Amino acid sequence: MFQPTGPDNPSRSLTEATYARIRADIVACRLAPGSKLKINDLGQKQAVREALSRLTAEGLITAEPQRGFHVAPISVADLQDLTRVRCQIEGACLRSAIQHGDVPWESQMLAALHAMSRTPATPAGPDGANPRGHVHAVFHRALVSACDSPWLLRIREQLYVQSERYRQLSMAKGDRDLDGEHRRIVDAALARDADLAVELLTQHLNRTAQA
Amino acid sequence: MFQPTGPDNPSRSLTEATYARIRADIVACRLAPGSKLKINDLGQKQAVREALSRLTAEGLITAEPQRGFHVAPISVADLQDLTRVRCQIEGACLRSAIQHGDVPWESQMLAALHAMSRTPATPAGPDGANPRGHVHAVFHRALVSACDSPWLLRIREQLYVQSERYRQLSMAKGDRDLDGEHRRIVDAALARDADLAVELLTQHLNRTAQA
DNA sequence: GGCCTGAAAAACGTCAACTCTTTTGAATCT
DNA sequence: AGATTCAAAAGAGTTGACGTTTTTCAGGCC
Numbered sequence: 001m002f003q004p005t006g007p008d009n010p011s012r013s014l015t016e017a018t019y020a021r022i023r024a025d026i027v028a029c030r031l032a033p034g035s036k037l038k039i040n041d042l043g044q045k046q047a048v049r050e051a052l053s054r055l056t057a058e059g060l061i062t063a064e065p066q067r068g069f070h071v072a073p074i075s076v077a078d079l080q081d082l083t084r085v086r087c088q089i090e091g092a093c094l095r096s097a098i099q100h101g102d103v104p105w106e107s108q109m110l111a112a113l114h115a116m117s118r119t120p121a122t123p124a125g126p127d128g129a130n131p132r133g134h135v136h137a138v139f140h141r142a143l144v145s146a147c148d149s150p151w152l153l154r155i156r157e158q159l160y161v162q163s164e165r166y167r168q169l170s171m172a173k174g175d176r177d178l179d180g181e182h183r184r185i186v187d188a189a190l191a192r193d194a195d196l197a198v199e200l201l202t203q204h205l206n207r208t209a210q211a
Numbered sequence: 212m213f214q215p216t217g218p219d220n221p222s223r224s225l226t227e228a229t230y231a232r233i234r235a236d237i238v239a240c241r242l243a244p245g246s247k248l249k250i251n252d253l254g255q256k257q258a259v260r261e262a263l264s265r266l267t268a269e270g271l272i273t274a275e276p277q278r279g280f281h282v283a284p285i286s287v288a289d290l291q292d293l294t295r296v297r298c299q300i301e302g303a304c305l306r307s308a309i310q311h312g313d314v315p316w317e318s319q320m321l322a323a324l325h326a327m328s329r330t331p332a333t334p335a336g337p338d339g340a341n342p343r344g345h346v347h348a349v350f351h352r353a354l355v356s357a358c359d360s361p362w363l364l365r366i367r368e369q370l371y372v373q374s375e376r377y378r379q380l381s382m383a384k385g386d387r388d389l390d391g392e393h394r395r396i397v398d399a400a401l402a403r404d405a406d407l408a409v410e411l412l413t414q415h416l417n418r419t420a421q422a
Numbered sequence: 423g424g425c426c427t428g429a430a431a432a433a434c435g436t437c438a439a440c441t442c443t444t445t446t447g448a449a450t451c452t
Numbered sequence: 453a454g455a456t457t458c459a460a461a462a463g464a465g466t467t468g469a470c471g472t473t474t475t476t477c478a479g480g481c482c
Binding site: 015 | 434436437438442443444
């Protein structure tokens with residue numbers, strides 16, 4: 001039979017592909033927050049329903065029985081709350097990573113830092129791929145990759161995805177020295193100065209939320 | 212977040228009901244950790260698939276394409292990690308609740324405390340209903356209900372469900388003064404002594420994890 | 423006896439048709 | 453005009469059947 005949709009089809013199942021596509025559309029705000037999601041327009045019904053169910057549990061979508069699905073709304077209050085919690089969680093992850101980090105961890109951070117400095121802010125490919133957003137996610141993940149708590153990392157990932165939606169909207173405010181901020185965080189982490197690193201990270205997150 | 216679907220609460224949709232049922236079965240360990248889940252045995256296929264998808268995103272189930280679903284495994288390492296993170300999250304929730312709590316919050320706590328002291332540890336109804344587990348969940352939710360951070364509460368709820376699975380297994384160790392521990396936490400909360408309340412809560416969670 | 427081979431059976435994923443609820447909009451009544 | 457009612461349209465939820473992949477297990481080979 002035919003293995004559907006997509007120029008490159010790495011996914012094994014249609015459901016998986018549909019899930020990834022809709023999720024990317026939400027995170028990139030190509031699907032407006034609060035807007036209604038019409039199942040029939042999104043692809044094969046079954047696959048879509050399953051994908052939306054997963055996204056519901058993830059907090060990117062809200063569901064009401066017999067009334068369909070909506071993209072989760074956003075608000076300044078939500079951003080403020082989200083940022084505050086992220087500072088706590090990411091901070092805890094970073095502390096743990098600094099305590100347990102080994103050489104591969106250090107290498108990963110530096111590699112991600114370099115990749116980011118060499119990736120210009122391209123205006124979003126038409127296929128939906130966003131290289132800048134991707135390296136940014138990779139960097140922040142590398143920063144905490146040595147954290148020894150799977151649960152903390154899982155929560156962190158969940159919150160990061162949420163923040164991505166706001167980040168997409170505040171783009172173009174490119175007057176910040178992002179690379180410099182990242183650089184200083186890495187320096188503090190390499191020096192194993194947990195307090196300083198967490199402080200810098202907190203400032204970084206709070207600054208990002210100003211938009 | 213989630214309203215259990217009992218016999219008296221017929222859910223509007225089959226999917227919703229199936230989701231609630233399977234979830235309850237996992238939390239109560241009627242579905243053994245790590246065991247394979249056969250879709251055809253669980254009910255109508257579509258509803259089951261959708262329910263399992265949601266549970267996957269919630270962390271109660273693992274999924275591998277073309278290979279079906281498994282109940283998420285449990286381990287001592289996972290319990291230790293989970294407990295550590297829970298102390299942090301529940302602690303943060305409790306601090307916020309103590310800071311922002313009003314009279315209705317105080318009332319809720321006392322009501323839940325009383326309900327628990329009057330609910331004996333019944334040996335699990337045949338319909339799956341577990342009154343003791345329910346009032347326990349209600350109490351811990353009431354404790355932090357005045358927390359002003361929706362995200363913290365959401366994370367807390369997620370982690371609580373996970374811990375419920377372990378709690379089910381460690382039942383019968385009824386030689387602890389649970390009501391007393393709960394009582395002391397409430398007293399500290401009412402006295403607005405955040406440090407003491409969090410300390411007592413941490414001890415409470417850690418003791419529960421000893422099993 | 424242990425191991426590889428391959429066909430049958432089970433389970434997973436996909437699809438199209440059907441039913442029921444919600445929504446919409448036009449005609450009617452106050 | 454504004455509100456109300458009811459019927460048609462749209463969309464959500466459910467069902468059973470179909471194709472594909474994985475797993476099982478019996479038979480043969482080393």
